[in-house]
Amino acid sequence: MLNQDLTRRGFLGLVGAATAGLGLAACGSTQVESSNAAPAEQAATVQSAAEKVRGMSEQEEEEAWKKEPAYGKTLNLGYTGGLCLGALGLGLSNGFYQDEGLDVTIVNMSSTTDALGSGKVDVAGDHIATLLVPATNGVKLTMAHAAHTGCKSLYVLSSSDIQKTSDLVGKTVGLPDGIGNSDQNISMRYFNKDGVDINSVNWKAVTSDAVVQALQSGEIQAANISDQFAYPFVADGTLRAIRSITTDDDFKNEPCCVVSFNTDFYQQNPVTAKKFVRAFSKASQWAQDNKAEFVDILFENSWSSGDKDVALDLANKYNFVVNDSTTEAALRDIITDYKKFGVIESKDDVDTILDNVWAPVLA
Missing domain, CATH: 3.40.190.10 (Periplasmic binding protein-like II)
Incomplete structure (x- = not known):
């Protein structure tokens, strides 16, 4: 069983989450009946x-x-x-x-x-x-x-001693889009490719606007973040990537x-x-x-x-x-x-x- 809040309900929640309040307006295209x-x-x-x-x-x-x-x-x-x-x-x-x-x-x-x-x-x-x-x-x-x-990478603080996914065993990875969603699914593949048990890592939902502060406070030690969001923090020396679907040879294609x-x-x-x-x-x-x-x-x-x-x-x-x-x-x-x-x-x-x-x- 995966650590922290990652439960079967978390994964299956992808299917029906947020149906209330979607409020999408009808726009006049062909409406199809649901297939039986x-x-x-x-x-x-x-x-x-x-x-x-x-x-x-x-x-x-x-x-x-x-x-x-x-x-x-x-x-x-x-x-x-x-x-x-x-x-x-x-x-x-x-x-x-x-x-x-x-x-x-x-x-x-x-x-x-x-x-x-x-x-x-x-x-x-x-x-x-x-x-x-x-x-x-x-x-x-x-x-x-x-x-x-491409478009997302696993980031740590530039000042951190963490250099590779195995250094995150027993540590916590932040997920801006929440438990059971794309950030976690992508991150688990990093660890799996590197031979690191995904159950040896803790997972935590962290909002995008708080993810850098969560890294700096020690609440999390890494986070899977959009490269576009992370760019200025990489440029000013705050963050660096240790794994990436954008640039790593085993994911970039x-x-x-x-x-x-x-x-x-x-x-x-x-x-x-x-x-x-x-x-x-x-x-x-x-x-x-x-x-x-x-x-x-x-x-x-x-x-x-x-x-x-x-x-x-x-x-x-x-x-x-x-x-x-x-x-x-x-x-x-x-x-x-x-x-x-x-x-x-x-x-x-x-x-x-x-x-x-x-x-x-x-x-």
């Missing part, structure tokens, strides 16, 4: 739909698209800004969605998991470490394409975030999903090739804030183009790790779980 199909049956249907559209010609696509419920309707995109998922906004600002014939509107959301699972948004992006566990526990979301690599659809929407509108992913893929390639302009667009649209030079420096460390085969391999590794940790409680094998959560739609 069993997860395995629904996964098979989604996989079949994705496989069919992957092989379509352009003419076949257009004919099939006209028969979909979402044809001619507004597509609700869940996006709250940020550098990491900036290509979602870029698809709108630079006309990539429009080029595919899509009418896309951005919807703010409090929780990607709740917004996708409830159908309040049709598509959104977030950490694999955030979405994977709820998806295996029945939340209706299907991952379709990677967004980028893995996708951090993925684009996901409400599963019912994806099942009913696979051509629409393909068009969106194709547009997003083009936006991602543009961002990769034009990082300075990309960052400028994010700031101009208030999709990013803070120091623009910092954002550009970080963008230069991220890869916004990750192919589906790399994403699938990473998902296999992550699912394997999460099953080992008990984060994923399903007794299904890795291939079955993968089919239930991942359905790439591009050829």
